[in-house]
Amino acid sequence: MNDQVTSYYANYTATGDILVLAMCILFIVLIHTAYIKRTKNFIYLRAMIVMVIIASLSDIFFHLFMNGMGKYPNILIYIFRIVFHMCLAGNLWMYVIYLKEPLHLEYRENKKYVLISAALFILIGLFEILGTVFRFGFYIDEAGSARSVFPVFFVGYVCFLAIIMYLVYQYRDRIFRPILIGVLATVGISLWLIIIQQIHSQSSFTTATFIFPIYAILYLVHSNPYDIESGALGKDAFLDKIRTSYEKGRDLLLMSLYLPDFDKGDGVFPPEIASSIRYFVVYFFRGATLFKLTSGHIVLVVDIQRNPDYQYLCNKMIDEFNKVYPIYNRNYKIVIMETWDKVSQNNDYEGLIRYIHSRMPENSIRRVEVRDIKEYLDTVFIRDQLADIANKRNLKDERVLVFCQPVYNIHTGCYDTAEALMRLDLPELGIVYPDKFIPVAEQNNDIQILTKIILSKTCAQIRKIMDEGYIIKRISVNFSVLDLRENDFCAIVQKIIRESGISYDSIAIEITETQSEKDFKLIKKRVNDLKGSGIKFYLDDFGTGYSNFERIMEIPFDIIKFDRSLVIGAAGDDKLKSMMAHLAKMFADMDYDVLYEGVENEADETRCIDMSANYLQGYKYSKPIPIEQLKEYLQKKTEAGVE
Structure with missing residues (x-):
């Protein structure tokens, strides 16, 4: 082997791949012990995990046979190396397909990017094989030395990342900001780690870089902290937010929007309404958080200390809501209130808001007064x-x-x-x-x-x-x-x-x-x-x-x-x-x-x-x-x- 290739493979340790295998097994256990909705995207996620497992095992066997070169047929080295790279490339292809739902891509848009990424996947496979056959990629010469002329997989990896980054940037307005930041951060860290490995002639943690995006998806989407449509956190997170804010003595503004039409059936907001909700969350208050209590009931929680002008911003948001309401023409009830110690002690704002809902007409806005709270506590x-x-x-x-x-x-x-x-x-x-x-x-x-x-x-x-x-x-x-x-x-x-x-x-x-x-x-x-x-x-x-x-x-x-x-x-x-x-x-x-x-x-x-x-x-x-x-x-x- 030439010095560069020798250093690259000699520096390998199986620790990274073994750690990836352990993490994948943990993911599988968590998936099967927790309730996760079996959507099409969840199937893609499982396929990504399986491909990472196969890639880790292939990488281990590839280096095992490399270290015993001469004892085993070279064909085994080629097979495990190609399987390793194709599983990683397939993982990236699945990632592109997965982005269809979070980015709300239309059929034609999605088809274009799926075909481009499929073509890239096939090209990586062809060039990996042809590079070995015609010796412009990885191959073992007659002297038994491993050589690598052109880094086919690395170029393909960068191309896949370019597609993913372009998709996320191009359609950034369609995805909730915390999820956007999570995707960009994990992809960026993965790319950074790959580059560091290349600089230091190291390959031990290549597979590990593919587990980061899977972890981000599993946490941000399938563990359900965020509703993928509206960007809202769940009810448990809402209760925790109220509790911790009360313990820290921080006052909150609660803005509740109830859309009864979506409390039936699957309760999924149409893309245009989900987009408007994300707009209201991001562009009015500093550090506001959205929570989804039921399929048709969302609550925006605002830290008053961080928003001293919250009353002005609240009125501005209501004015904007009144402008866009005729477009959607859906029944609604809006409740606006500040937190109150006696209610915070029992963490029962959901019950209070439901109580107010029962006493207000459709398509109206109610600002809660002390009298309303006392009546509810009674x-x-x-x-x-x-x-x-x-x-x-x-x-x-x-x-x-x-x-x-x-x-x-x-x-x-x-x-x-x-x-x-x-x-x-x-x-x-x-x-x-x-x-x-x-x-x-x-x-x-x-x-x-x-x-x-x-x-x-x-x-x-x-x-x-x-x-x-x-x-x-x-x-x-x-x-x-x-x-x-x-x-x-x-x-x-x-x-x-x-x-x-x-x-x-x-x-x-x-x-x-x-x-x-x-x-x-x-x-x-x-x-x-x-x-x-x-x-x-x-x-x-x-x-x-x-x-x-x-x-x-x-x-x-x-x-x-x-x-x-x-x-x-x-x-x-x-x-x-x-x-x-x-x-x-x-x-x-x-x-x-x-x-x-x-x-x-x-x-x-x-x-x-x-x-x-x-x-x-x-x-x-x-x-x-x-x-x-x-x-x-x-x-x-x-x-x-x-x-």
Whole structure:
């Protein structure tokens, strides 16, 4: 071997290739133990890893046979050297193909570069073989010396890198900046290491330079710190950002964009929207980071200390958003807020933003105020208290209160029925009204235990009222469709009433009609199953939402409750009043009792009596009161001459 070639191969150590093999094995283990989406690009990545493994093994055997030149046929040296170089060249070819997705290349663009790189791959193979045959490349002469005239592979390597660098630079606006920097850095380091090896006549770490880009791809893309479309980090990274910023005492600005159209299906942003998102991330705030909480929900996090003019920049970004919005015309909700210590402590900004979303219309922007945060924290506290109530399942839980509103019986001229109403008495918050906790209870499937507690306490109070000699015909309790869906609903209701020691007809169940055919059939079945026991049934909130006369006729209700909105509306609308009067007369003719709620003055009372009322309920008679005070409105049996 001539001196230069001798030095080049004699300086080789297998340490670099063995290290590469170990890293590839580690990659394979990590890939199979972690969830990685099996996309086409992932297949390319696996092919790159396999080719690096083959290249490392080929390099080891090539140098093994070189050191034992004369003991083995020269053909083995040529074969392992060509396999080594072709695997590395194939790796670079796969890298070019891989860039199609991150760079969002069109079919024609991608086809051009794939064909160019394929041609380069074939040329490297041909020149490697021809260089050996015609002795203008690597060959072993008659004296048994290894010679290398023209560095075919090195030239091909540089050409591949030129293609990759050109692609990345040409389409740099299509790729998220951190990924762009990662690709350029790893390719640059690989090239630098190859050049250093050439200068020092060394070849031990050639294969190692090909593992750097694979590592970058595996970390930047397939380990999912960044969403390849929008350049966003994942939810775990968002939580970590909030936690570390709170620990360091750094205030953040959060700008949330929710696109409900992309919370369905695969949730992939179209290239034009992804491009706009990247623009907003990069060109407004210093050091801003984008996070993707769900497929359609992204949050831009801005360090306020690094952006003292954040309010101006925020307004500027919103102005720019309003300009580009008509182009895409997608439904959106934008929430803007600064971090707040109590929310940061629990790291629950995702929940807070969802809460704000539920209270804002589509295509609107909401700047969160302290009042919004306090309302959300109250809601979270209520949710936790409801969960505790549900877990303990104590029908005497003191946090659940029964209020009631007396109902005036027109025919008897006294109060002999009432409607039970639910309240919560919670530490820190005091009395909590249904509009605050019922939606939370229904959302978290805690409504059933609350209804059971109210029914149990109402039955106990009826028993007490009767024992004290007062006349009480019945008290109605509101039930939701969620209650009726329980398989043992009828058995539970009958058991609670029976164990309280009162008759079944002392309880009425109020149900609101539903539009769902399945729920309608369920309501009909439950009513028919319990009707025979003597329990009464009210159709609640008639005239609001969904009302179907054919369905009403199919269910044996006892009382039709006209909603208070109709009572209020009839005061200034003669047509509505006439319609209500005809409906009430029709119900009365069919032996339904009619109850009007929302009666607030004598004019309401007179109008409702004229409209076939049997019962009246409202603030004219009483506001909701603790059920323990109900007896103040009731007659004693001795006063009514009842034994």
